[in-house]
Amino acid sequence: MESLHNTEWDVLIAGTGLPQSLLALALSRSGKRVLHVDKNDYYGGPQAVLSTQEAEAWVMNTNAGTSLFSDAALSIPTPNPSHGSPKLSFPRAYSLALAPQLIYTQSGLLSYLLSSKVYRQLEFLAMGSWWIYSPQALNLEAPSGSPPSPGQLIRIPATREDVAFSDTGIDLRSKRAVMKVLRFVMDYENQAEVWQPYSSKPLSDLLTHCLKLPSSLHSLFLALTLTLDKPQRTTTSYALPRIARHLRSMGRLGAGFSAVIPKWGGMSELTQVACRAGAVGGGVYVLGKGITTLSTEAESTSVLLGNHDTIRTKWIVGAPDDLGPCTGCPVSSSVAAEITSRSIAIVSSSLESLFPTTFEGSPKPAGAVVVFPVGSLGQSQHLQDNPVYLLVHSSDTGECPVGQSIIYGFCCGESQGLLESAIATLLTAVNEPSTPHILWSLQFKQHHPTDSNQATSQNFAEATQVLSFPPPSSDLVFDDSILDSVKSVWERITESDADRGDFLVFGERGALGEEYDEA
């Protein structure tokens, strides 16, 4: 293997998570000498994609070390003998995403993927319906003392037409109330006088007092915030922009969807494409080698990578997870970390009914969101005081074989039991001819410090600056603030380059041979 010694690098990027990879892309035409390493032998760090076999190794590593993730456990139920139902396929048939985030169509990320020309190497699929689980029918007209009907999945209408014309299980009177809220949120900036007084109060207060929405329907709007927090903690000022983001993204890139997901395992694909752009631009890529130590002698700082390679560099950039030895503070010790319980389940059914095409001419959705509002999983022995979110991906995502699907579960706190009962409830509620079952599942916890969102920096001797990205949040949505922190790091590194151009805006490469001439 070649050696990395004897090069004076401009930038050492540690870790191939999303912010680092986007930085590599941003620097790919800067002429800087970039060395991009990852302590793992795969791309993506906390946004990686795993085959079922790689997941086994990931579980062992996760439990052995201190990282953003902990308490990983696999469970593979003994195969159901019922004949004809799909079996677990070979390991590489699966691309399970550690970061199955959805990207709203108004996200700045999509514009940057276009302006940086890497979108040609990516495929995006539409997220389809948002479902909400209700243990009883949502009918306002139903007499309050009537016996509980079996639970059902209600499709959340996200446009006024949808509310008016779709059969979503919402009665007429409720539809009018929902319509009113939709109109309000679409225009909330101009109606500050209405919601300002509720700014730091729960969204529910606004919905009840100002918009007269019956409380049984609050969950429809809370679900659109995609927040893992309790409703009492979901303030109006936090929720309104998030609901508006959903509504306004609708139809932007095509009828019937508001968000997209990258094919082949979520954000991982993005990290790989961005890193490739870094390599095409001359960056050197080394997997399986992280920062071991940083030592400062006289004026200069040297970095030991793995066990053998000592290098010098002007900048070191990474996420806290990758910079441990530089900053001297492992992630786990950073103030109060919140925990999200997560799970990934391979299901023996395509769960077709969750992916209806709701608008004429809209692409076939490959993903769905299923929300279990607080209290909706009441029958289970676990008290449910946080909402549970399930992201369901069809085989169109390339994450599993045809005839199967993947369910990604999220819930705040120590909630593995709730995730399990949410999945079990979903599999019953979908009403498939033969009840789908779980072929394979992975549970784990994700830790995320509650403090800073900012990129931080530290000086080492004169010669080396260490910049740290914030650790990934547990948001279900791609967080545009990542773009801001990558941009600020890029600005600092390229500060003195007169011709650095605009962030992530690249001209066409004078391609050889044929031009890219796709119409």
Added chain:
Amino acid sequence: MSDGATPLPKPSSSVKLVLLGEAAVGKAPNMTQSSLVMRFVNNDFQDNKEPTIGAAFLTQKCTLPTRTIKFEIWDTAGQERFASLAPMYYRNAQAALVVYDITKPASLIKAQHWVAELQRQASPGIVIALVGNKLDLVASAGSDGEEVEGEDARGVPAAQARSYAEEEGLLFFETSAKTGERVAEVFTAIAGAIPETQLKGPRGGQRVEERRVE
């Protein structure tokens, strides 16, 4: 092939082709004129067009009697050097060119490693061509690449590589990127070997490029 008059509409499909092989065997598009890809891409253009470093992939059409195939030629961008080739590199690749240097036996070993890697990571139907390059360095090679008796720089007998290729179901050629010998044939053969059923229009899926982001 030029961007002049619109050609007669012929079914045209994009094919992703990935390049693999040891360093300096003569494959990569971004360094030298004497590389297989530069030969293929530039042959019918101005010969001294400056190679551009940093395109994500190069494209070149290959016209067969019945159809036109547009190769998207991807190189590893050096990511293979420290075993850091990403799965996305193999993704959807319908063809692979695995190149070795016929003067260097070690480069064939490396090529065999890449063939194994492709069989593990790429789609099952991928068309793989094994190409022994630098044929011009081998004195008095027969026109079909068969070696003749005598002392020359050849380190890998054609027969040895060919029988390996046959075993693994690979296309096999010996070429010279320097003289251009048999380079076009390699690409034409790959184009011809891609099953009709594998061909589709420009790659499918819900792609952002097809839409406008304001």
